[in-house]
Amino acid sequence: MGDSGSSARKGRRTARAAGTVTLQMVADAAGVSAASVSRILNGTATVSDDKRAAVDEAIARLGFVPNPVARGLAGGRTLSVGVVTQAIDSPFYGGALRGIEDTLGAAGYSPLFVSGRWSAAHEARCIEALRSRRVDGIIVLTGRLSDSALATLAREVPVVVTGRTMKAPHLAALDFDNCAGARLATEHLLGLGHRRIAYLSGDLKHPDGKDRLRGYREALAAAGVAYEPALVMPGDFTEGSGLASVEQLFASGQPFSAIFAANDQMAFGAGLALHRRGLRVPQDVSLVGFDDLASAVYSIPPLTTVHHPVYEQGQLAAQAMLLLLAGETPTLALPPPRLIVRESCSAPRASGRR
Amino acid sequence: MGDSGSSARKGRRTARAAGTVTLQMVADAAGVSAASVSRILNGTATVSDDKRAAVDEAIARLGFVPNPVARGLAGGRTLSVGVVTQAIDSPFYGGALRGIEDTLGAAGYSPLFVSGRWSAAHEARCIEALRSRRVDGIIVLTGRLSDSALATLAREVPVVVTGRTMKAPHLAALDFDNCAGARLATEHLLGLGHRRIAYLSGDLKHPDGKDRLRGYREALAAAGVAYEPALVMPGDFTEGSGLASVEQLFASGQPFSAIFAANDQMAFGAGLALHRRGLRVPQDVSLVGFDDLASAVYSIPPLTTVHHPVYEQGQLAAQAMLLLLAGETPTLALPPPRLIVRESCSAPRASGRR
DNA sequence: TTGTACGCGTTATCAC
DNA sequence: GTGATAACGCGTACAA
Numbered sequence: 001m002g003d004s005g006s007s008a009r010k011g012r013r014t015a016r017a018a019g020t021v022t023l024q025m026v027a028d029a030a031g032v033s034a035a036s037v038s039r040i041l042n043g044t045a046t047v048s049d050d051k052r053a054a055v056d057e058a059i060a061r062l063g064f065v066p067n068p069v070a071r072g073l074a075g076g077r078t079l080s081v082g083v084v085t086q087a088i089d090s091p092f093y094g095g096a097l098r099g100i101e102d103t104l105g106a107a108g109y110s111p112l113f114v115s116g117r118w119s120a121a122h123e124a125r126c127i128e129a130l131r132s133r134r135v136d137g138i139i140v141l142t143g144r145l146s147d148s149a150l151a152t153l154a155r156e157v158p159v160v161v162t163g164r165t166m167k168a169p170h171l172a173a174l175d176f177d178n179c180a181g182a183r184l185a186t187e188h189l190l191g192l193g194h195r196r197i198a199y200l201s202g203d204l205k206h207p208d209g210k211d212r213l214r215g216y217r218e219a220l221a222a223a224g225v226a227y228e229p230a231l232v233m234p235g236d237f238t239e240g241s242g243l244a245s246v247e248q249l250f251a252s253g254q255p256f257s258a259i260f261a262a263n264d265q266m267a268f269g270a271g272l273a274l275h276r277r278g279l280r281v282p283q284d285v286s287l288v289g290f291d292d293l294a295s296a297v298y299s300i301p302p303l304t305t306v307h308h309p310v311y312e313q314g315q316l317a318a319q320a321m322l323l324l325l326a327g328e329t330p331t332l333a334l335p336p337p338r339l340i341v342r343e344s345c346s347a348p349r350a351s352g353r354r
Numbered sequence: 355m356g357d358s359g360s361s362a363r364k365g366r367r368t369a370r371a372a373g374t375v376t377l378q379m380v381a382d383a384a385g386v387s388a389a390s391v392s393r394i395l396n397g398t399a400t401v402s403d404d405k406r407a408a409v410d411e412a413i414a415r416l417g418f419v420p421n422p423v424a425r426g427l428a429g430g431r432t433l434s435v436g437v438v439t440q441a442i443d444s445p446f447y448g449g450a451l452r453g454i455e456d457t458l459g460a461a462g463y464s465p466l467f468v469s470g471r472w473s474a475a476h477e478a479r480c481i482e483a484l485r486s487r488r489v490d491g492i493i494v495l496t497g498r499l500s501d502s503a504l505a506t507l508a509r510e511v512p513v514v515v516t517g518r519t520m521k522a523p524h525l526a527a528l529d530f531d532n533c534a535g536a537r538l539a540t541e542h543l544l545g546l547g548h549r550r551i552a553y554l555s556g557d558l559k560h561p562d563g564k565d566r567l568r569g570y571r572e573a574l575a576a577a578g579v580a581y582e583p584a585l586v587m588p589g590d591f592t593e594g595s596g597l598a599s600v601e602q603l604f605a606s607g608q609p610f611s612a613i614f615a616a617n618d619q620m621a622f623g624a625g626l627a628l629h630r631r632g633l634r635v636p637q638d639v640s641l642v643g644f645d646d647l648a649s650a651v652y653s654i655p656p657l658t659t660v661h662h663p664v665y666e667q668g669q670l671a672a673q674a675m676l677l678l679l680a681g682e683t684p685t686l687a688l689p690p691p692r693l694i695v696r697e698s699c700s701a702p703r704a705s706g707r708r
Numbered sequence: 709t710t711g712t713a714c715g716c717g718t719t720a721t722c723a724c
Numbered sequence: 725g726t727g728a729t730a731a732c733g734c735g736t737a738c739a740a
Contacts, residue, residue: 032726035727066486072732089448239648374733377734421732713737719731
């Protein structure tokens with residue numbers, strides 16, 4: 001079929017958008033074959049300089065833009081990677097998404113964001129949808145799927161997962177030391193003289209929730225302070241649960257002089273509960289959060305919290321994915337947690353056993 | 355070529371992933387042509403019931419999932435729509451993204467989120483990227499592009515834009531009555547007895563910013579209260595600008611008894627500035643925000659604000675896009691603004707002219 | 709109603 | 725090095 005796809009054919013179909021410039025048109029304009037243009041575009045093979053120049057010129061002149069859809073069909077790569085979050089509007093994940101978008105975008109990849117809605121089942125469905133879209137890789141931000149499910153997934157497509165430590169082929173885990181962070185926060189309170197420190201736990205089915213509780217307990221143990229289960233309130237990382245937990249705490253009659261919340265959102269809820277009781281932070285009760293959300297700086301009072309480098313985490317996750325895609329084995333690590341001291345903590349009141 | 359694409363060919367390529375089930379396989383299994391399977395999948399034509407049953411069975415048995423990439427190439431549709439935000443991690447846009455994701459997903463479409471980074475130039479680049487990905491439509495959440503630029507874009511691909519009122523073919527604008535919302539907030543303060551109401555303006559280049567200022571002025575005028583330019587502080591919708599504005603306000607020596615911030619984030623910053631001065635909300639100064647972010651309920655004190663139905667806005671934007679894609683002309687409208695009265699406002703203090 | 713044949717735009721393989 | 729050519733998986737105009 002010598003017809004080099006030029007000009008008008010039989011005029012049958014019009015699936016092609018009007019002003020679309022195809023690779024074949026570039027080839028014709030440059031007087032080379034389509035294969036060569038493709039090779040130049042992808043650096044697949046060495047091409048003589050004069051042809052390359054002619055092709056570059058034609059590309060510029062015609063304003064050719066490769067079609068990722070066709071590229072995906074032919075090459076089996078879509079230059080897109082799926083990103084699974086729990087909720088796309090979570091203030092916690094936001095920064096990570098930005099980091100991912102920035103890093104992936106710079107490499108020519110596009111992120112496909114989906115929300116797992118805090119359910120392993122929905123998460124699995126999302127991943128199915130992403131796979132059907134033929135994403136080249138999948139980044140899971142602290143998902144609910146089991147390690148083995150992820151390892152299985154990684155056999156089919158490169159996977160990067162944050163918030164846990166695990167090893168598997170074609171999988172990179174990017175963990176943040178939540179335990180050390182929680183220790184930092186608890187030690188801060190301990191150092192201020194607090195002994196009865198309530199802990200507002202996050203979802204304990206969530207790895208972050210588990211590790212942070214562990215850090216709290218470790219710090220207590222290291223300081224020789226007895227662990228008091230009645231001071232640990234279950235929660236789910238939402239403001240509402242923080243508020244409810246503190247109210248339960250009061251109802252239980254357990255005395256406490258400080259509260260460590262497993263994340264900032266719960267700390268905000270706790271702050272409101274305290275406010276409702278007419279208690280001031282930090283004069284009456286000290287409060288520490290975790291994550292260092294953007295809004296923590298502007299809470300009243302500004303919240304002392306553990307900084308979680310979410311943007312960097314997003315960048316690193318994307319870099320790890322890029323490495324995996326290139327066939328390499330990434331060995332990236334997140335910076336250690338830092339405590340950001342603001343204004344929500346002070347020494348416990350001398351009087352009373354609040 | 356009677357070769358019905360069955361089993362092993364010459365084993366040349368392996369772009370096809372291992373366990374991939376193609377439409378052709380389904381056709382073979384059901385004893386019909388690929389065309390019929392396609393027709394059944396898309397409801398393109400009437401197919402006899404027995405064939406349909408056979409195909410359905412084969413699809414279920416083989417676990418066939420259509421390949422959107424191939425579908426995009428052949429049909430010219432990718433079942434994906436681009437969504438342009440200013441920042442994907444903005445607490446304001448978050449809810450809208452969720453609404454879009456939910457509604458689009460239910461219809462089989464996938465959203466492609468990109469961040470315009472508050473710059474018209476970057477926004478234009480993002481749209482280019484989306485177009486090169488062959489999205490079927492583009493939703494712009496209160497972008498910075500000019501109306502005419504959007505109208506031009508709409509000639510090539512269906513467009514839904516929020517935050518402005520405009521008319522153009524293949525374009526749906528979904529405006530929220532920011533002006534009425536701002537009036538509501540200002541009237542509330544006025545009704546409480548406030549006369550010197552400071553206004554923390556958002557970005558005035560942003561349509562939302564313009565309209566909200568207008569609402570503030572209209573309410574003032576309607577109440578016969580003189581507009582005082584010195585009480586209007588420029589801002590940019592961030593917490594930091596809210597804080598800075600209030601500090602400037604104090605520096606200027608202008609008396610005021612209430613503050614209306616053009617969005618909740620600025621209200622939070624204002625709250626902190628007040629706190630730093632030892633002023634209490636609402637006893638010393640009343641504070642009203644705009645948007646009703648999720649965190650407004652948990653701020654201290656809970657913020658009185660104008661509810662902006664962002665989630666519904668996302669849903670409606672997606673619905674409008676779906677309609678546009680179906681060749682219809684959507685006529686959807688957002689609910690009118692409502693004032694959410696919480697605890698950040700009270701009557702001005704009788705004494706003093708603060 | 710159903711099958712045939714072709715095309716969507718690109719990449720990969722093979723032969724030169 | 726370079727050019728044909730065959731996929732990639734599906735949609736659809738046309739013929740039957």
